[in-house]
Amino acid sequence: MFKCIFREGNVYKCLLNGEWIESKTGQRDQIFSPTDGALVGEVQAISKEEANHFVLSAQAAQKAWAKVPVTERAAVVHKAAEILEREKETIADILVKEIAKNKKSALSEIMRTADLMHFTAEEGKRVTGESLSSDVFPGYSEKKLLIVNRVPLGVVLCISPFNYPVNLAASKIAPALVAGNSVVFKPPTQGAIAALYLARVFCEAGVPPGVLNVLTGQGREIGDYLVSHSGINMIAFTGSSKVGKHIATLAGMKPLLLELGGKDAAIVLPDADIQAAAKHIVAGAFSYSGQRCTAVKRILIIESVANPLIDALLPLVKKLTVGKPENNADITPLISNAAADYVQELIDDAIGKGAKLLTGNQREKNLMYPTIFDSVTREMRLAWEEPFGPVLPIMRVKNANEAIQIANESEYGLQTSVFTSNIDQAFEVAEKLEVGTVQINSKTERGPDHFPFMGVKSSGLGTQGIRYSIEAMSRSKAIVLNFK
């Protein structure tokens, strides 16, 4: 079925100039399943010297790609979406093994990505410029006609995180390609195999050699080299705030699209529909075991309705199944033991400082049971740090203003949910929140993918979301026609 042979056994190669290649160093990274430690496969550990070739090849291919009519560029992206859909079961099984995402969520990520790619292909055809005439400016006598078009930036470096190795790769690659850029793609090491299956999809769809180059290797080894490379014209990164800020210090004049960490709050006001709020909060806090940047990561609850909300939350949390991703458990093993250790640190700190454990704090290696604390205070790390795991702190507040104050004190500013039945109050609270997006009466979430998605403060820079990404990966170019 696939023309592009990208692996021998479970040793996966990298895509350079239309060829699937191995590192000349012979170095590889082994990828183990977070669920049972089984070897999922091996990926190339590309060296800095080799990474240079991935960039130079993309640079060389980009000029011709930019000249390809956008309808043809869009057709390649549409074709890739069709192939991705055809391969959904195979790639979903890889996600299950490689990042312990349950099968249902894995299939959902893939289908969502195919939809994103189709939408991006169409949106790419609608990116237009404008024309202006000089005589609209007061007192201007010369006759000028301005024509503005959007042109590609050149080579886009796409770097994606482990939790959506397909969707958060395609959400960068597809807009970059349809806008006429070439792409150097560095996937997460844990998630690289799923990302290489996506790369193969683009390869089979007919992306010309060099227009998409995909290299694997530890970000800490080759990341700085790629980010600083003069052949890179734009960087689209999704990942931790720590790494995002580091990239920003190296990027110089390169335009950046950074989607980083979050500590999204759910503010529940006294007139909220408590049962509905509880359902949204549990789904928002515990899907993919809390390993989402937009997960609900704290509840700011008005004291008067705290107990009713807790009474509504606990039965829902106790219904969550815990176990293996292949069995579609709701709560599955975290990406690594180190990730689980960090979550445990936050749990232990909260307990040590007097938080009241309502459920959870049970662990089997990197499988952590859903955990909720009541009476979390500002002095606890869990109030402010991003666990990226299934743990949810409840902070009791006196009123909406105190909730807004605590929400705004966060170093993060990704999203906040506000639950209330009073729409005027919802907008009044929303206007005061220093975040990218406020969700009224729903969980915090990025989708649908054509919506703008952005963070402020430590949560990011720039706006992702199909049209917004295409605009971020292109620039205006003006031509002025002077006439008598």
Ligand code: NAP
């Ligand atoms: P991460 O550790 O920051 O890694 C993200 C990507 O950056 C990976 O591909 C990683 O490669 C690479 N990388 C690491 N060091 C680098 C460097 N010095 N230069 C360039 N690239 C480098 O994040 P993660 O663990 O994959 O994802 C979890 C974090 O990402 C959480 O904080 C979460 O909130 C955030 N996130 C945000 C969003 C959003 O849309 N805002 C979405 C998902 C996740 P390696 O894998 O080889 O280290």
Ligand code: G3P
């Ligand atoms: O952490 C990944 C981030 O992009 C969340 O996406 O759609 O699950 O809110 P979503």
